[in-house]
Amino acid sequence: MTPEKTALIPIYREQWRAIGLSIAPIDRPKRQRPSTPPTRESIQNRKSKILKPPHLSVESPLKSKI
Secondary structure, X not given: OOHHHHHHHHHHXXXXXXXXXXXXXXXXXXXXXXXXXXXXXXXXXXXXXHOOOOOOOOOOOOHHHO
């Protein structure tokens, strides 16, 4: 991380802290979801980014008892 980005961390932390602690009402029209639904391709792209190999697979410790 560059020194410039490191210097910005406290600023962003304070901005998000203020947002999290805010009791102001939500501006619903501003915060609404996009009007177009996600496409199958965009969902697949998201899944492929989340489920990148190697996957962690662990066998049950009870498997040998059964």
